[in-house]
Amino acid sequence: MTVIEQLRTALGDIVDTDPVALETARSDRSGHAAPGAPLAIVHAQTVEHVQQVCRIATATHTPIVVRGAGTGLAGGANAGAGEIVLSTARMTAVHEIRADDLLAVVEPGILNADLNELLAPHGLWWAPDPASRSISTVGGNIATGAGGLLCAKYGVVRDAVLGIDLVLADGRLLRLGHRSVKGVTGLDLTSLAIGSEGTLGVIVGATLKLRRLVEGTTCTVTATFSGVRAAAAASAAVTAAGIQPAIMELMDAASLAAVAALLDLPAPPTGTAQLTIQTDGPAAVAEADAVAAVLAANEGAVQVSHDREEGERLLAIRRSMHPAMAALGTTLIEDVSVPRSAMPAMFDEIARIEREYALTIPTVAHAGDGNLHPNFIFEGSVPPPHVWAAADELFRSAIALGGTLTGEHGIGVLKSRWLADELGEDQWAIQREITRVFDPLGILNPGKVFADHA
Numbered sequence: 001m002t003v004i005e006q007l008r009t010a011l012g013d014i015v016d017t018d019p020v021a022l023e024t025a026r027s028d029r030s031g032h033a034a035p036g037a038p039l040a041i042v043h044a045q046t047v048e049h050v051q052q053v054c055r056i057a058t059a060t061h062t063p064i065v066v067r068g069a070g071t072g073l074a075g076g077a078n079a080g081a082g083e084i085v086l087s088t089a090r091m092t093a094v095h096e097i098r099a100d101d102l103l104a105v106v107e108p109g110i111l112n113a114d115l116n117e118l119l120a121p122h123g124l125w126w127a128p129d130p131a132s133r134s135i136s137t138v139g140g141n142i143a144t145g146a147g148g149l150l151c152a153k154y155g156v157v158r159d160a161v162l163g164i165d166l167v168l169a170d171g172r173l174l175r176l177g178h179r180s181v182k183g184v185t186g187l188d189l190t191s192l193a194i195g196s197e198g199t200l201g202v203i204v205g206a207t208l209k210l211r212r213l214v215e216g217t218t219c220t221v222t223a224t225f226s227g228v229r230a231a232a233a234a235s236a237a238v239t240a241a242g243i244q245p246a247i248m249e250l251m252d253a254a255s256l257a258a259v260a261a262l263l264d265l266p267a268p269p270t271g272t273a274q275l276t277i278q279t280d281g282p283a284a285v286a287e288a289d290a291v292a293a294v295l296a297a298n299e300g301a302v303q304v305s306h307d308r309e310e311g312e313r314l315l316a317i318r319r320s321m322h323p324a325m326a327a328l329g330t331t332l333i334e335d336v337s338v339p340r341s342a343m344p345a346m347f348d349e350i351a352r353i354e355r356e357y358a359l360t361i362p363t364v365a366h367a368g369d370g371n372l373h374p375n376f377i378f379e380g381s382v383p384p385p386h387v388w389a390a391a392d393e394l395f396r397s398a399i400a401l402g403g404t405l406t407g408e409h410g411i412g413v414l415k416s417r418w419l420a421d422e423l424g425e426d427q428w429a430i431q432r433e434i435t436r437v438f439d440p441l442g443i444l445n446p447g448k449v450f451a452d453h454a
């Protein structure tokens, strides 16, 4: 029997070979598409479905690409010729919500925003807040180690997962982690699975660490600066002053101008960069005043709003970055991260790369945690060589400043050729060996993350 026949015999009509669906599974939101179309998509609904797919894949040495909602920006969920797409998007159950233990036990396919809607009536929330929260799955968030706007104060996915149920390539089910606040039994395989991008196993369940909804008000401080370097220095000064905003977002002149054009707002003066900062909780007003003072002392033209709705309107400018870039052309959204004090130097590097490659690189940053998203705009579907050359310089600059290739989007297929540059050969080889312990045949997401390099 062929692989598809075996899948159909075992799993019936959850095996999908519709050409339109197969075409969709070739790409995520990175714009990159895998060569060729995959064999089939299996829309798993139970852990047993996932285990059966893995057993068939192991018996037939067929690669598996796990897929959540396909909103990834690194090509990690893209499936090509000869591969099975194992979708966990239909595994959406929430098994437990425990306000006393501040945890929830969920399946991987539930969307981040849907989960938070269910948690809110209990006075709870799951803090990781990727800008894609209404369209990305919790399983995908865990597999990519996602971040978002609130991370500097409330943490990333890595800070918000207690345990993971992981199906291995051969179909065995591991229950990693614990339900208790503390737990140091054995090696921390939960952490290893977070950010593993479908290379170690299939996440079929998660025990999430929750927070109580934040009480008190929200204040929003906006400040404009004559240039991005001043804005970056001001944000670093806020951090250095020991103030902990919930959100601290930076937009450079090119991104601010693009969003203003998209939203039909008055064009900002040439070169103007902006910080949008939100404080929350019982100390929100005092913290906003303290933030405003630091920004004013660092050349910012500052405005403070105590109105929650106006705050949302101000943040909508930042949240419109993706559509503003899409309106300019095809976008390669990059994702480097540097120590917060190195942000001004990183913007200097971006300016240098813009000059050397004759490019405009609109950049926004989660300034509270030093995570920058430089955007490369081009025509056509594939980044041209000079864009990759500029991106190459960008990655090298971030690493040289003590930073990293990716703060939240992952390595996937797009950054695998730079992975060894950051890890070094020895660590690259050890990490690759670790994947082989979980997946000896190398059938889980082959060619992603640890693709062979020269």
Ligand SMILES: Cc1cc2nc3c(=O)[nH]c(=O)nc-3n(C[C@H](O)[C@H](O)[C@H](O)COP(=O)(O)OP(=O)(O)OC[C@H]3O[C@@H](n4cnc5c(N)ncnc54)[C@H](O)[C@@H]3O)c2cc1C
Pocket: 028, 029, 065, 066, 067, 068, 069, 070, 071, 072, 073, 075, 076, 077, 088, 108, 129, 130, 131, 132, 135, 136, 137, 138, 139, 140, 141, 142, 143, 144, 145, 146, 147, 148, 149, 197, 198, 199, 201, 202, 203, 204, 322, 408, 409, 412, 445
């Ligand atoms: C408009 C927009 C804004 C975004 N903003 C942010 C942001 O602020 N922060 C951020 O971090 N990201 C952001 N992203 C990127 C993306 O949404 C995240 O990476 C998200 O976590 C991916 O979730 P997904 O369900 O779409 O996963 P997919 O794209 O389907 O998969 C991503 C990776 O996870 C693996 N995977 C998925 N599900 C499982 C599973 N059950 N078991 C094992 N592996 C699995 C896949 O194999 C792949 O390697 C944004 C994307 C868009 C389009």
